[in-house]
Amino acid sequence: MAAADFLVVISDVMLRWLIMYFPVSFLDITYVCGLVTVLIPATTMNSVWLTVAFTFDRFVAICCQKLKTKHCTEKTATRIIAIVSVLSYLESIPWFFKFQPKYIFNNLPWFCITKPEYYTSNYWTLYGIFHRLLSPTLPCVFILVLNTLTVRHVLVASKARKRLQKDSDREKPNDPEMEKRRKSIILLFAISGSFIILWSPYMACFLYQRIAILHDYPPLSPAAGTIAYLLQLLSTCTNTCIYTVTQRQFREQLKTVVKLPFTLILRFLKQ
Numbered sequence: 212m213a214a215a216d217f218l219v220v221i222s223d224v225m226l227r228w229l230i231m232y233f234p235v236s237f238l239d240i241t242y243v244c245g246l247v248t249v250l251i252p253a254t255t256m257n258s259v260w261l262t263v264a265f266t267f268d269r270f271v272a273i274c275c276q277k278l279k280t281k282h283c284t285e286k287t288a289t290r291i292i293a294i295v296s297v298l299s300y301l302e303s304i305p306w307f308f309k310f311q312p313k314y315i316f317n318n319l320p321w322f323c324i325t326k327p328e329y330y331t332s333n334y335w336t337l338y339g340i341f342h343r344l345l346s347p348t349l350p351c352v353f354i355l356v357l358n359t360l361t362v363r364h365v366l367v368a369s370k371a372r373k374r375l376q377k378d379s380d381r382e383k384p385n386d387p388e389m390e391k392r393r394k395s396i397i398l399l400f401a402i403s404g405s406f407i408i409l410w411s412p413y414m415a416c417f418l419y420q421r422i423a424i425l426h427d428y429p430p431l432s433p434a435a436g437t438i439a440y441l442l443q444l445l446s447t448c449t450n451t452c453i454y455t456v457t458q459r460q461f462r463e464q465l466k467t468v469v470k471l472p473f474t475l476i477l478r479f480l481k482q
Contacts, residue, residue: 212265212402212450213461215258215296219447222250241312241320248310248323253303256346258447260295262406263350269399270357273392274364302345305338343417347410354403361399365392394457401453409446412439 226247230238238244268291271282281287309329312320329335369389416439419431454461 212258212261213454215254215261216447216450218250218254219258219444222247222254223444223447227251239322241310241323244323245307245310249300249303249307252306252342252346253300255447256303257296257299258450259346259350259406260299261292262402262450263353264291264295266354266357266399266403269395270361273361273395302342309335347414351407351410351414354407358399358403362396365396368392398453398457401457402450405449405453406446409442409449413443415439 226238229236230244230247238247268283268288271278275282309325310323311326313322313324315321369392372389412435416431416436419428422428423430455465
């Protein structure tokens with residue numbers, strides 16, 4: 212998830228703004244800017260659905276004990292990550308064909324301008340609706356439903372566990388199992404909750420724009436759209452920060468990655 216979020220920062224922040232503020236570079240070649248246009252929604256889609264996969268994984272681990280032993284494994288996680296990543300990039304390939312070159316200089320097409328049929332084609336209209344359903348409408352629905360079921364299960368299990376402990380006169384001030392569940396709930400809500408909160412303004416702006424077109428309402432102010440877009444980008448940074456703060460193993464692995472170049476240099480000098 213942290214790697215997917217970092218790819219969003221590279222494509223949707225760094226490459227996009229390089230194209231805007233450094234004109235007439237290799238990024239303005241039609242094929243290159245078309246590829247960047249594919250990478251932006253693909254990396255975002257990947258980040259969004261990995262958040263859904265994480266939420267489902269926590270739901271299975273907490274609520275489905277029989278399925279937990281089969282599903283919550285490193286092998287299954289690797290498969291899910293691979294499938295989600297491949298499908299995310301495949302789904303975004305049609306955006307490459309949205310553009311056409313503005314100029315052709317020395318047999319090389321330059322700049323990306325939207326094809327006229329993009330605004331009139333039923334295919335592009337349906338594809339745009341399908342893309343918005345996949346990101347972020349359906350993910351938000353899935354996350355809300357899974358979180359609701361998870362919290363409901365934890366509350367019911369907690370009440371039953373306290374009742375059993377009271378009946379058996381073995382009530383302890385610190386229950387390790389309940390402490391483990393509490394930490395899982397905190398991590399779950401920190402990631403999925405921040406996702407929903409930061410994506411909500413973007414979804415509201417998108418819906419208002421579509422309604423305004425249908426009912427001839429005044430357009431949305433540019434400031435509101437910019438703030439919603441910035442919050443949506445911020446959602447791709449929160450997962451890494453949450454993991455760094457809450458997960459000891461993640462912090463240890465991150466330190467190992469940071470120290471790796473220096474370790475290699477010292478090993479080379481010793482040899």
